[in-house]
Amino acid sequence: MWTCSSCGRRFNKENQPHSCKTIPFNEHFKHKDKAKELFDYLLDQITDKIGKCEIISLPCCIHLFGKYDFLAALPKKDSLEIRFALERVLDDAKLTASVPLSTKTYKNCLVIVSTKDINYELLEILREAYFLKS
Numbered sequence: 841m842w843t844c845s846s847c848g849r850r851f852n853k854e855n856q857p858h859s860c861k862t863i864p865f866n867e868h869f870k871h872k873d874k875a876k877e878l879f880d881y882l883l884d885q886i887t888d889k890i891g892k893c894e895i896i897s898l899p900c901c902i903h904l905f906g907k908y909d910f911l912a913a914l915p916k917k918d919s920l921e922i923r924f925a926l927e928r929v930l931d932d933a934k935l936t937a938s939v940p941l942s943t944k945t946y947k948n949c950l951v952i953v954s955t956k957d958i959n960y961e962l963l964e965i966l967r968e969a970y971f972l973k974s
């Protein structure tokens with residue numbers, strides 16, 4: 841693990857190229873109260889049922905860092921899109937995209953519209969993502 845001394849982000853590779861730019865967390869949720877509610881609930885559930893994570897607020901999205909950068913959240917007007925890696929393609933109606941990242945892993949994108957979507961099933965999937973690189 842390498843920690844960038846200017847932005848504090850951690851990476852697997854030393855001197856990993858990246859942008860050090862971060863933005864205030866609340867910027868992501870301007871006029872997006874619903875997304876904020878969903879994000880807070882999701883973070884609570886992950887922290888409670890899976891493990892601790894840090895919030896990294898980047899200009900493009902919010903990253904959650906558990907054992908690695910395991911989830912990206914993109915606040916939308918009335919929903920929250922999340923992206924995470926798995927070693928399989930998800931079979932889920934809410935799945936919007938599944939893109940191969942390597943021969944073994946796929947990036948899955950899901951849209952959460954209600955706290956009811958953050959259920960046992962989703963948390964089990966996120967647990968898989970959280971521990972993928974451990």
Ligand SMILES: [Zn+2]
Nearest residue numbers: 844846847860
């Ligand atoms: Zn940096």
